[in-house]
Amino acid sequence: MATWQLVQYVVTGITVGSIYAIVGLGFTIIYSVTGIINFAQGEFVMLGGMTAFSLIGLGLPIPVALMLAVVLVTLVGVVFNLTAIRPAGRASSITLIIITIGGALFIRAVAGLYWGRDAVALPPFSSGASLSFLGAYIRPQSLWVIGITLVLMVVVYLLLNRTLVGKALKAAAINRRAAALVGIDARMMSLVSFALAAATGAIGGIVIAPISYASYDMGVMLGLKGFVAAAMGGLTGVWGVFLGGLGLGLAESLAAGYISSSYKDAIALIFLFAVLLIRSRRLVAGEEAAA
Amino acid sequence: MLSLIRGRVKMLAIAALVVLLIIIPLQGNAYYTSVLIIIGIHAIVTVGLCLLMGYTGQVSLGQAAFYGLGAYIAAVLSKTYHLNPWLAMAVAIIATAAFAFAIGFPIFRLRGNYLAMATLGLGIIIWILFRELDWITGGQPGFLDIPTLSIGGFAFDSDLSFYYLVWGFCIAVMFISQNIVNSRIGRAMRAIRDSESASQSLGINTIMVKAKILALSAAYAALAGSLYAYYVGFIDPPPFGFLFSIRLVAMAVVGGLASIWGAIFGAATVRLLTEFLHPFGDIDTVLFGLLLMVIIILSPQGVTRGLGDIWRRLSRRLSPS
Numbered sequence: 204m205a206t207w208q209l210v211q212y213v214v215t216g217i218t219v220g221s222i223y224a225i226v227g228l229g230f231t232i233i234y235s236v237t238g239i240i241n242f243a244q245g246e247f248v249m250l251g252g253m254t255a256f257s258l259i260g261l262g263l264p265i266p267v268a269l270m271l272a273v274v275l276v277t278l279v280g281v282v283f284n285l286t287a288i289r290p291a292g293r294a295s296s297i298t299l300i301i302i303t304i305g306g307a308l309f310i311r312a313v314a315g316l317y318w319g320r321d322a323v324a325l326p327p328f329s330s331g332a333s334l335s336f337l338g339a340y341i342r343p344q345s346l347w348v349i350g351i352t353l354v355l356m357v358v359v360y361l362l363l364n365r366t367l368v369g370k371a372l373k374a375a376a377i378n379r380r381a382a383a384l385v386g387i388d389a390r391m392m393s394l395v396s397f398a399l400a401a402a403t404g405a406i407g408g409i410v411i412a413p414i415s416y417a418s419y420d421m422g423v424m425l426g427l428k429g430f431v432a433a434a435m436g437g438l439t440g441v442w443g444v445f446l447g448g449l450g451l452g453l454a455e456s457l458a459a460g461y462i463s464s465s466y467k468d469a470i471a472l473i474f475l476f477a478v479l480l481i482r483s484r485r486l487v488a489g490e491e492a493a494a
Numbered sequence: 495m496l497s498l499i500r501g502r503v504k505m506l507a508i509a510a511l512v513v514l515l516i517i518i519p520l521q522g523n524a525y526y527t528s529v530l531i532i533i534g535i536h537a538i539v540t541v542g543l544c545l546l547m548g549y550t551g552q553v554s555l556g557q558a559a560f561y562g563l564g565a566y567i568a569a570v571l572s573k574t575y576h577l578n579p580w581l582a583m584a585v586a587i588i589a590t591a592a593f594a595f596a597i598g599f600p601i602f603r604l605r606g607n608y609l610a611m612a613t614l615g616l617g618i619i620i621w622i623l624f625r626e627l628d629w630i631t632g633g634q635p636g637f638l639d640i641p642t643l644s645i646g647g648f649a650f651d652s653d654l655s656f657y658y659l660v661w662g663f664c665i666a667v668m669f670i671s672q673n674i675v676n677s678r679i680g681r682a683m684r685a686i687r688d689s690e691s692a693s694q695s696l697g698i699n700t701i702m703v704k705a706k707i708l709a710l711s712a713a714y715a716a717l718a719g720s721l722y723a724y725y726v727g728f729i730d731p732p733p734f735g736f737l738f739s740i741r742l743v744a745m746a747v748v749g750g751l752a753s754i755w756g757a758i759f760g761a762a763t764v765r766l767l768t769e770f771l772h773p774f775g776d777i778d779t780v781l782f783g784l785l786l787m788v789i790i791i792l793s794p795q796g797v798t799r800g801l802g803d804i805w806r807r808l809s810r811r812l813s814p815s
Contacts, residue, residue: 297751304555308779312779
């Protein structure tokens, strides 16, 4: 095998893995605050890409369109929390799973009706030829993806660990009642976590759309892969998700390159089982503590 | 006394349903009959999901995979290997149930959210196999010319005969499930749903019970899948994918997760909505998403039970006390 080929696969893997990390970040934020796995997370990503596409189509300058798309998807996250999550209160995990699945189905179907079934592409963030590195080609958009992912990770890390909002989120996650006693509204924190997760998801959808296109049905697989990244990171910290996403992206791209691309999605699923079963003891313990 | 009356009412309702099911197809509209056949097939899968989700409290977001396994095993054995279709069906059911039972042991170490993700992943893996193992399954273009079922010289090749076959199976599955729910294992199932740790402390082998119920629900799904394959005579991957798994959850939720006979209502509602809304594109999927959220928030017992509650509240308010 040629070196340039390997380098090419690694670059692709890191790019795609960064996206998985961003999607996984949304799962982690919501789960660590509310104990909910948001099955609609992948749909936020889809909405980000598709909304940005439509706004650019309206003739808005690209940076404005992208930012507006993030704001709009964040609003969707807020509305979803207010209309579907809040009324359920402290429901069982089966109920919450069905609610977020219903939300995912709803968002996806509305997107399918509105945007149609065709995949769309965003223009890359910067023009320019691909860079050459050890014989492999690196698209400028790949660098954008990796850079934005890193910045996003750092921002979310600081937000969760160095700000008052972050402390409030953590407090609500650790002990709802004690948090309420010091004036932290757990329902508000749940809302904030959904808004944050929707915003990060939208950013993920926007940065990947110039490379791998966006379509109404991209949410399921991206959501699942993001979840794998988050679960590999233990669904708690920011950096675990980051490494999980990179690991998954690399494994997938190498397997697609050297084995067969038709089983590319199967790699993520095998990872999913491996993670779930290896970590099952810890995960179940966490689940019981949350209940 | 009250429970006796309630039991009588239930028996009467079931008898009325059976009579209705016998009479309905005699109206002779081929389209209605074919819709009812599909409803019967879906109701069989839904009951299994109700046993698993409603009574045992375990999520499955991959039930369509068992349905697909039943369809593909029956189709491949009867067409490619010329096995008798009934025998192929039996093998499909047993093999799918055995697979589900085996996979139950590792998978049921997980709970709640993680179990949901694992079953979702399992469903997608099996779906990918249907698509990629094209030398066995026919892949994307599909698998054609599946033989039909027959007894002696009588072939179930008309919609009317297939209708009675499907609903015969469906009613049998309902009665079996009702009996299971009222038996020792049924009590164990509900105990696990309410508290897994408490059930363990009472000496219930929780993983074994959960694996058995998963196997049973997979057997139902495989039965329904093989009926589907023999009825349509053609299978391809799309009907066995992730969306159908979610649609099955919708059927179970609409009918009431912990309601055996509600499964028929759920399957019928979801199917009829799809049929009516078909001309308007994918509106039905939008509606199922909404239905799932609204029903589970407002009336987690299902629509039938929910309406019953409203009726009871109303009649209590109206009756002079």
